[in-house]
Amino acid sequence: MSNNRKTAQKTVAKTAGKPLPWWAIVLGILVVFTIAxxxxxxxxxxxxxxxxxxxxxxxxxxxxxxxxxxxxxxxKNYSLEAFAKEADAIAWIRIGNWLGESETIGVSTFAAEVxxxxxxxxxxxxxxxxxxxxxxxxxxxxxxxxxTGGNDLxxxxxxxxxxxxxxxxxxxxxxxxxxxxxxxxxxxxxxERFATTLNDEWLTRMPNTxxxxxxxxDMWKNVYAGLAVxxxxxxxxxxxxxxxxxxxxxxxxxxxYI
Numbered sequence: 107m108s109n110n111r112k113t114a115q116k117t118v119a120k121t122a123g124k125p126l127p128w129w130a131i132v133l134g135i136l137v138v139f140t141i142a143x144x145x146x147x148x149x150x151x152x153x154x155x156x157x158x159x160x161x162x163x164x165x166x167x168x169x170x171x172x173x174x175x176x177x178x179x180x181x182k183n184y185s186l187e188a189f190a191k192e193a194d195a196i197a198w199i200r201i202g203n204w205l206g207e208s209e210t211i212g213v214s215t216f217a218a219e220v221x222x223x224x225x226x227x228x229x230x231x232x233x234x235x236x237x238x239x240x241x242x243x244x245x246x247x248x249x250x251x252x253x254t255g256g257n258d259l260x261x262x263x264x265x266x267x268x269x270x271x272x273x274x275x276x277x278x279x280x281x282x283x284x285x286x287x288x289x290x291x292x293x294x295x296x297x298e299r300f301a302t303t304l305n306d307e308w309l310t311r312m313p314n315t316x317x318x319x320x321x322x323x324d325m326w327k328n329v330y331a332g333l334a335v336x337x338x339x340x341x342x343x344x345x346x347x348x349x350x351x352x353x354x355x356x357x358x359x360x361x362x363y364i
Contacts, residue, residue, distance in 0.1 A: 164255020165203045167214055168243035170339055171251045185311050189286045190363035193262040195226025195278065198290060198353075199237065201257040207242040213279075214239045214252050221258065224357055225364045228263075228276075236277040238266060249304040249345065250284035256336040260288035260301055260356065290353055291332035299353035300329045306347030316359050320350040 190196065202217035220233040228235055241247050253259070263278035270277050280287065285308075288301040302320075309318060320326040326348040334340040 162202070162255065164201075165205075166254055167204045167207070167252045169246075169252065170254065172241070172243055172246040174245040175248050176245060177248050184282055184285050184307075186313060186316075186359060187363045189262045189282055190225065190360045192264070192281055193225060194265050195228050195263045196224040196360055196364075197226075197228055197261060197263070198222040198224070199235075199259050199261050201237070201253045201259065202255055204253075204255070205236070209242055209244060212240060212242060212245070214242055216253055222357075224260075224360055226263070236272065237261065237263070238270070238277060238279045240280070240283045247284055250287070251339060251343075254337055254339070258290045258336075260290055260353075262286040288351070288356065289333055291329060291335075293328050293332050300325070300332075301351045301353045301356050302326070302329050302333070303349050304343065304345050306345060306349065308349055309347055312351070313359050315362075316351050316355045318349050318351065320348040325350045 198221045200219045200221050202219060205215040205217055207214045216237045216239065218235050218237045220228045220231055220235065223230060237253075239253055241250060241252055243252075246252060261278075262281045264281045266277040266279050285305050287305075288303050290299055290301040292299045312318070320329075329350050330340050330343075
């Protein structure tokens with residue numbers, strides 16, 4: 107038998123049955139605690155699941171909120187029912203690249219992808235369209251920052267005039283400006299999608315089937331944090347009236363009117 111093997115056997119014999127040294131016990135406790143903490147906090151992250159995360163680097167607008175802002179024009183009837191019936195199409199849309207702006211007609215132009223079609227024929231999930239948003243780097247509407255790539259929005263759309271159509275996809279205007287734009291995000295803690303808006307008039311315009319749940323467990327904080335993952339502007343936006351709606355209830359209400 108070699109000397110190395112004899113030495114190893116003696117070492118094992120000496121240590122057999124003896125308690126572990128204090129440093130090994132402490133190290134083991136720390137390892138177990140770290141694993142348990144990681145498991146416990148995994149479900150409470152604001153980070154979006156991979157399928158909900160934009161993975162592109164988008165071209166950005168010149169500014170999000172211009173130095174000059176103006177109020178939206180008044181519309182007498184802007185209930186959810188009125189918007190649902192007026193729109194040619196309604197969908198959950200993901201904003202892509204900023205394509206430019208036109209001071210002549212006062213709009214910013216974006217490429218966009220259809221994530222879920224609620225009304226109309228946009229070509230189904232994954233289809234590409236072009237969206238015109240009121241506002242430019244010279245002037246934006248109150249409570250209506252210029253979009254950025256990765257924004258997930260529920261939009262009420264009207265097909266734009268023929269002279270604005272192009273080969274990049276059918277061009278749509280957003281009816282109602284800021285009054286008909288819902289920002290949406292998936293909260294990974296419970297895998298449920300929520301929608302919010304920067305226009306507090308929806309508090310009285312929303313049907314009873316779509317209650318505001320912002321105050322339940324401070325849900326607005328979770329929704330704003332989820333939105334901020336892909337759009338840092340949501341760390342600064344703080345409307346006086348916080349509105350949070352279930353995306354599924356909002357979608358069901360829209361479908362009941364069309």
